[in-house]
Amino acid sequence: MSSAHAEGVSAPAGRGAVTGASVRDAALTLFAERGYHGTAMSTVAAALVIRTPSLYNHIRGKQDLLESIVVETLDAVLADHTAAVAGRVDPVDRLREATRVYALRHATHRREALVVNRDTASLPEPALSAARDRRRAHETAFRSIISEGAEQGVFAVGDARLASFAILEMSVSIARWFREDGPLTAEQVADEHAEFALRIVRYRP
Amino acid sequence: MSSAHAEGVSAPAGRGAVTGASVRDAALTLFAERGYHGTAMSTVAAALVIRTPSLYNHIRGKQDLLESIVVETLDAVLADHTAAVAGRVDPVDRLREATRVYALRHATHRREALVVNRDTASLPEPALSAARDRRRAHETAFRSIISEGAEQGVFAVGDARLASFAILEMSVSIARWFREDGPLTAEQVADEHAEFALRIVRYRP
DNA sequence: CCTACCGATCGGTAGG
DNA sequence: CCTACCGATCGGTAGG
Numbered sequence: 001m002s003s004a005h006a007e008g009v010s011a012p013a014g015r016g017a018v019t020g021a022s023v024r025d026a027a028l029t030l031f032a033e034r035g036y037h038g039t040a041m042s043t044v045a046a047a048l049v050i051r052t053p054s055l056y057n058h059i060r061g062k063q064d065l066l067e068s069i070v071v072e073t074l075d076a077v078l079a080d081h082t083a084a085v086a087g088r089v090d091p092v093d094r095l096r097e098a099t100r101v102y103a104l105r106h107a108t109h110r111r112e113a114l115v116v117n118r119d120t121a122s123l124p125e126p127a128l129s130a131a132r133d134r135r136r137a138h139e140t141a142f143r144s145i146i147s148e149g150a151e152q153g154v155f156a157v158g159d160a161r162l163a164s165f166a167i168l169e170m171s172v173s174i175a176r177w178f179r180e181d182g183p184l185t186a187e188q189v190a191d192e193h194a195e196f197a198l199r200i201v202r203y204r205p
Numbered sequence: 206m207s208s209a210h211a212e213g214v215s216a217p218a219g220r221g222a223v224t225g226a227s228v229r230d231a232a233l234t235l236f237a238e239r240g241y242h243g244t245a246m247s248t249v250a251a252a253l254v255i256r257t258p259s260l261y262n263h264i265r266g267k268q269d270l271l272e273s274i275v276v277e278t279l280d281a282v283l284a285d286h287t288a289a290v291a292g293r294v295d296p297v298d299r300l301r302e303a304t305r306v307y308a309l310r311h312a313t314h315r316r317e318a319l320v321v322n323r324d325t326a327s328l329p330e331p332a333l334s335a336a337r338d339r340r341r342a343h344e345t346a347f348r349s350i351i352s353e354g355a356e357q358g359v360f361a362v363g364d365a366r367l368a369s370f371a372i373l374e375m376s377v378s379i380a381r382w383f384r385e386d387g388p389l390t391a392e393q394v395a396d397e398h399a400e401f402a403l404r405i406v407r408y409r410p
Numbered sequence: 411c412c413t414a415c416c417g418a419t420c421g422g423t424a425g426g
Numbered sequence: 427c428c429t430a431c432c433g434a435t436c437g438g439t440a441g442g
Contacts, residue, residue, distance in 0.1 A: 050428090056421095260438095
């Protein structure tokens with residue numbers, strides 16, 4: 001994510017210097033709102049107040065935009081996860097922190113999350129396999145925390161896969177409703193979801 | 206849902222009589238796989254082994270297909286919910302049953318769930334508002350169970366909205382991974398999610 | 411159910 | 427950054 005903007009459409013009208021980053025940012029906003037196939041490149045150009053062909057001075061093509069959004073986001077998810085569990089041995093700490101950073105990212109990078117979840121399947125190979133590999137790596141790492149906790153008897157869960165999906169997906173849903181100007185901060189929402197995760201695996205302090 | 210098939214593509218090759226129901230079924234499968242905007246009507250026709258214009262002897266248009274999928278599915282969700290809570294007064298029973306039927310539907314009607322969640326925003330007005338009203342009605346009814354349980358002191362939950370979204374969305378996610386030939390039946394998955402819901406709201410028997 | 415065909419729009423290139 | 431333009435594909439109609 002090299003965009004200078006964390007949220008919102010980049011400066012469109014007036015003396016806004018169009019760059020690769022601003023094209024990617026405008027595309028990200030529109031892909032998140034209307035979906036990849038529902039967004040015409042002419043709409044991206046219009047958001048930047050330029051003509052469609054001018055976009056191609058900054059980017060290679062529409063598919064490239066999607067690929068960079070998806071792969072970079074999934075890399076960031078994996079990096080978050082690795083950093084979150086590093087140095088922690090207690091499954092309770094590991095699950096709480098892994099859930100917290102995952103939930104937090106879905107509150108702070110809503111557009112990226114929406115696009116990844118909706119449009120990853122539209123990627124051509126080999127980007128599709130690359131995306132699926134990254135996603136699977138995260139799921140596997142996340143689930144293993146639950147399995148380890150269950151083996152140690154600290155978690156009581158029937159099916160680690162089921163619990164893992166439930167926790168991951170309730171976190172993903174944050175991207176659908178979270179508002180920066182809402183009653184809860186991203187950190188509060190993330191903390192609460194981390195507690196939900198521990199309840200799902202039946203951890204009782 | 207008047208389709209004769211609960212899952213899978215309707216009989217395509219050979220002596221398959223194409224009907225309105227079979228067109229809707231083929232479109233449902235393809236919309237679920239590739240998204241509404243990612244599916245060409247020519248692909249729907251190809252799945253039925255007819256030419257594109259022949260589709261229009263059975264349906265009014267592409268938008269109509271999406272509208273009927275979304276509105277009928279949301280109506281069914283509301284009907285499920287109403288039936289599930291009818292006659293139950295204990296918030297524990299109400300939440301367990303409301304979650305169970307919602308989760309169950311996402312396991313048994315995966316394609317519909319995927320399309321509703323991915324493509325509702327692509328509906329033109331007034332169908333868009335109709336869909337949003339139905340979804341909101343369900344969310345409100347669902348959340349009120351949690352609020353009532355919290356008021357009665359049987360649930361301990363910080364934010365009813367947060368808990369409601371988390372429960373609903375972890376159930377929605379079932380549509381993304383559930384397989385009929387997997388290790389768990391739809392009923393088992395639904396029951397487990399109902400228990401997850403009670404844990405999230407901190408109900409302790 | 412088909413062939414023939416439509417206007418509109420798509421992503422993208424040429425060539426300044 | 428633009429105008430001019432491309433071939434491909436879109437949803438859909440006419441008229442059998």
